[in-house]
Amino acid sequence: xxxxxxxxxxxxxxxxxxxxxxxxxxxxxxxxxxxxxxxxxxxxxxxxxxxxxxxxxxxxxxxxxxxxxxxxxxxxxxxxxxxxxxxxxxxxxxxxxxxxxxxxxxxxxxxxxxxxxxxxxxxxxxxxxxxxxxxxxxxxxxxxxxxxxxxxxxxxxxxxxxxxxxxxxxxxxxxxxxxxxxxxxxxxxxxxxxxxxxxxxxxxxxxxxxxxxxxxxxxxxxxxxxxxxxxxxxxxxxxxxxxxxxxxxxxxxxxxxxxxxxxxxxxxxxxxxxxxxxxxxxxxxxxxxxxxxxxxxxxxxxxxxxxxxxxxxxxx
Amino acid sequence: xxxxxxxxxxxxxxxxxxxxxxxxxxxxxxxxxxxxxxxxxxxxxxxxxxxxxxxxxxxxxxxxxxxxxxxxxxxxxxxxxxxxxxxxxxxxxxxxxxxxxxxxxxxxxxxxxxxxxxxxxxxxxxxxxxxxxxxxxxxxxxxxxxxxxxxxxxxxxxxxxxxxxxxxxxxxxxxxxxxxxxxxxxxxxxxxxxxxxxxxxxxxxxxxxxxxxxxxxxxxxxxxxxxxxxxxxxxxxxxxxxxxxxxxxxxxxxxxxxxxxxxxxxxxxxxxxxxxxxxxxxxxxxxxxxxxxxxxxxxxxxxxxxxxxxxxxxxxxx
Numbered sequence: 147x148x149x150x151x152x153x154x155x156x157x158x159x160x161x162x163x164x165x166x167x168x169x170x171x172x173x174x175x176x177x178x179x180x181x182x183x184x185x186x187x188x189x190x191x192x193x194x195x196x197x198x199x200x201x202x203x204x205x206x207x208x209x210x211x212x213x214x215x216x217x218x219x220x221x222x223x224x225x226x227x228x229x230x231x232x233x234x235x236x237x238x239x240x241x242x243x244x245x246x247x248x249x250x251x252x253x254x255x256x257x258x259x260x261x262x263x264x265x266x267x268x269x270x271x272x273x274x275x276x277x278x279x280x281x282x283x284x285x286x287x288x289x290x291x292x293x294x295x296x297x298x299x300x301x302x303x304x305x306x307x308x309x310x311x312x313x314x315x316x317x318x319x320x321x322x323x324x325x326x327x328x329x330x331x332x333x334x335x336x337x338x339x340x341x342x343x344x345x346x347x348x349x350x351x352x353x354x355x356x357x358x359x360x361x362x363x364x365x366x367x368x369x370x371x372x373x374x375x376x377x378x379x380x381x382x383x384x385x386x387x388x389x390x391x392x393x394x395x396x397x398x399x400x401x402x403x404x405x406x407x408x409x410x411x412x413x414x415x416x417x418x419x420x421x422x423x424x425x426x427x428x429x430x431x432x433x434x435x436x437x438x439x440x441x442x443x444x445x446x447x448x449x450x451x452x453x454x455x456x457x458x459x460x461x462x
Numbered sequence: 463x464x465x466x467x468x469x470x471x472x473x474x475x476x477x478x479x480x481x482x483x484x485x486x487x488x489x490x491x492x493x494x495x496x497x498x499x500x501x502x503x504x505x506x507x508x509x510x511x512x513x514x515x516x517x518x519x520x521x522x523x524x525x526x527x528x529x530x531x532x533x534x535x536x537x538x539x540x541x542x543x544x545x546x547x548x549x550x551x552x553x554x555x556x557x558x559x560x561x562x563x564x565x566x567x568x569x570x571x572x573x574x575x576x577x578x579x580x581x582x583x584x585x586x587x588x589x590x591x592x593x594x595x596x597x598x599x600x601x602x603x604x605x606x607x608x609x610x611x612x613x614x615x616x617x618x619x620x621x622x623x624x625x626x627x628x629x630x631x632x633x634x635x636x637x638x639x640x641x642x643x644x645x646x647x648x649x650x651x652x653x654x655x656x657x658x659x660x661x662x663x664x665x666x667x668x669x670x671x672x673x674x675x676x677x678x679x680x681x682x683x684x685x686x687x688x689x690x691x692x693x694x695x696x697x698x699x700x701x702x703x704x705x706x707x708x709x710x711x712x713x714x715x716x717x718x719x720x721x722x723x724x725x726x727x728x729x730x731x732x733x734x735x736x737x738x739x740x741x742x743x744x745x746x747x748x749x750x751x752x753x754x755x756x757x758x759x760x761x762x763x764x765x766x767x768x769x770x771x772x773x774x775x776x777x778x779x780x
Contacts, residue, residue, distance in 0.1 A: 182539045189532045284619030284649070288553040299557070378528055381554040384620060385525025430536045436493060436520060 156414035158453060159402050162446075163421050170428030177428050180306040186423045188298070190397075191312050192217070192378060194419035195371040196390055197397035198316075198323055199364035201415040204398055205327075206357050207340045207407025208263035212252065212270035213368050214390025218383075219278040220245045220372025224294055225287040225382035234293040242369030248274060249365020256361065257354040271391065279384045286383040289376050298377025312377045319367065323412045336360060340407030396443065397422055400450050409454075421446070484514035486737040487537030488730075489530055489547040493520035495652075496706055497678075497726055498548065500779040501572065504730035505546065512738045517542065524618055524651065527554030534558040544568040544737030546730070552577040552622040568740045570747065572729045574623050584747040586732045588724040593755045594627035596766070597701040598634020600720045601673050603763035604699045610635055610673045613664050614647035615657050615685050617677035624677055627703060631675045645671060650681045657684025665692050674700040679709030679721060686717045710758055710774035720759035720768070726779055728753045 171178035196213045203210045220241040227237035248270065255266050289295055297312035327333035335356045338346040347353045376382065401418030403410025422443060429439045488505050490498035502518045509516035517540060519533035527550055535558060537545055545562055549555055552575060559569050559581055571585040579585065602610065612635065617624030637643055645668035648660035657680065665671070665688060674689070676682035682702035689695045695717075702709060705723025713721050736747045757766055758774035769777075 176539045176541065179539070185535050185539065189535070192528065279619055282620065286551050286554065286620040375528070379531055379554050380557060381527060381551060383525055383527055383551055383554055385523070385550075385618060386527055388523050388525070426532065427536055427539075430517075430519060430533075431540055433517065 156402060156411050156417055159400060159414050159417040159421065159450075162400075163417050163424065166421060166424045166428060170424065170432065174428065174431040176431045181308055182427065182431075184308040186427045187313055187420070188310060188378065189427065190419045190423035191298075191316055192371055192375045192387070193390060193393045193397055193422065194416060195316055195319065195367060195374050196394040197401075197415045197419050198319060198412055199367035199371070200391075200394040201398050201401070201403055201410065201412050202323070202327075202336065202360045202364050202367075203263065204395075204403055204405060205336050205340045205407060205410060206360050207343075208256065208357070208360075209267065209395070209405070210252075210263065210364060211267040211391045212248070212274055213267075213364070213371075213394055214387040215271050215274040215278065216245050216248050216365070216368045217372040217375060217390065218387050219248075219274050219281070220369050221375050221382040221386070222278055222282050222287065222384060224372065224376060225289045226281070228289070228291050228294065229287060234291045238293065238373060241372055242366065245369030245372065246362060246365040249361045249368065250358075252365075253358040253361025257358050282382070282384040284384075286381055286385075289380040289382060294373070294376045295380045296377065297374055299380075310377070312374050315370070316374070319370065320412055320416050327412060332356070332359070337408055340409075342408070393422070396447055399447050402450065402454065404454050405451070484512070484544075484738050484741040485540070485542040486514050486516050486734055487534075487540070487542040487545045488516060488518045488733075489533045489537070489545065490518070490520045491524050491530075491548050491550045492522065492526075493518070495524075496780040497573075497704065497724075500706075501548070501726040501730045504727040504779075505734050508731045508734040512734060514734065514738050514741075516734070521550055524621070525550050527551055530555050531558040534562055538562050538565060538567065542567060543741045544570065544733075546570050546572050546733040546737070547582075548573040549576055549622075550574075551620065556581050568737060568746055570733050570736060572733055573726070575750070577622070579750065584736065585750045586729045586736075586753055587750070588729075588755055589752045590623045590626035591630035591633075592752075593703050593722045593724065594630025594632075595634035596630075596722050596755060596757050597627075597675065597703055597720065598631040598636075600634075600757055600759065600763060600766050600768070601631075601675070601699050601701045602635045603766060604719055604761070605673060608672055610637065610643050611668070611670045612637065612644050612673045612675065613661070613668055613671050613685075614644065614675040615650045615660060615677060615681040616647055617649070617681075618651045619649050627677060628675070631701075635673070635675075650677065650684065652678045652681055654680040654684040657681035658687050659684075661685040661688035662691070665689070665694070669694075672698055674698055674718075676700065676702045676718075678702065679704045679706050679712065682709070682718050682721070683712060686712075705756070705758065705774065705778055706780040707775065707778040708780065710771050710778045713758055713774065714760065714771035716760075719761070720757055721774075723756045723758050723769075723774060723777065725753045725777075 224237045224241040300311045302309050335351045397419040400421050401414030521529035569582045571582040573587050646664045650657040679702050700718035703722040709721045757768040759768045
């Protein structure tokens, strides 16, 4: 059993998710309806997408505190450009492009002059948040353009199950990331760098290039998270997602990825993001105050890290 | 499988629960701000009186549109008949409100209007432009012959209420946004610490100040502390809005000249009553209902109706 858990790091979180779903299905009448389960997935999409980028960075034993701020800037760029007459496809590309550009700067500073990612992204968080507020001129901007919102508003029914385009996109992104991490040389390099950068360098892996590539991919993911966010709430607000960075780290940790790098999986993160949304929805429907929901999430995070520590300690 | 924005069938249609009990959902901006706590408690008390069940949810921070959307969705799932919501942002959550209304749920905005206003069935709120205007008019009257030299402690960038009060105040004082008599303005998010720091910084260059606008009472307290430290407390007329009990006591102590009281209890009670009425008779309220504003000040000025702090302490909230 233990080796199975070690080999498939997403298994523990998946069991926790299943347990939570079962618990709320039994204890409330309203949780286990098809449209509620569909909503839970929709509610986890933006944080889930941010958490995908976060997972890649954390696997290299980094951390990204600026991810949500970058996505917020992305939403503002997309919304304001379209309101100013730019075509929606171009605005979307610029929003995503700026997210990649910022990630490139972060990655460049982290790899170029070997500063700790925590410090660099902390600085970036402050800069990008301020930049978003300056650019927004203290306003929020409604978005009506179909291209910018259709990830959330276009829905298809499969029997009783409601599926948005955004869900499909998130699933594709997760599968691509899973494939790249587990089936390609690049993926092996990411894990190797996160485990022991010096050993990876000695075995011929180009450490800096690998880490930089991770930040670039993460930036792309944050840009897409901005697009996802406009699908959920068609309104670009400079005050949105203030806790998005920490929420994404929560999803990563609940998904069983080690904050020390080199261990974990994106599929675990997908499960982690769902756990948070299931808890929020299920506890709400069970009539539990939202502050106690935060307590429950916090306890789970600590338990998840303890499990990681425990299994790692026994493993070595 | 085709079809846009359609939703699957639900076991309950929003209205009419098995046990016949009226279910009302409340979504506030946050659950820590004393104003929203007062609103929530009043709603709970009224629901208790009317035999209704109240489910209270909130965003995590001011501006958490995503959190409010999720809260609305969760309430729809729970089969509420009525949703009372104080939108963080007047346009951010319209999609979720529309979906709820499509299921036959009565949606009433409390405290903050939506844009467009008819995105909800009805609004029970303070006329915030009028509240700002009253604050400005009082400060103008209190200044008398002196020309205003104004500093402004604003709320959150982009907040609907924040902008309405700001504009109303300038109108009441008789200044425009770009008038040189506006010596400076800073966002405080309605937070006392931020407001104090903002005022300290503003006072570094604006020592001739004689009038201060504040978005709410915590901002007024922070601003007053900075003025006092500079020895300017007696020379400056500080105005505020809210009508929390601490705020009224501050006016009584002379920390600021006036506060414009709002009535969150009335918003909540009227909202719950309307929800109960809706479930029983199907009657929906409509339009904007001004829940009122009252100037609280111990020094009456000509041309402005005001109540003293003794009255204020009897009617304050929080």
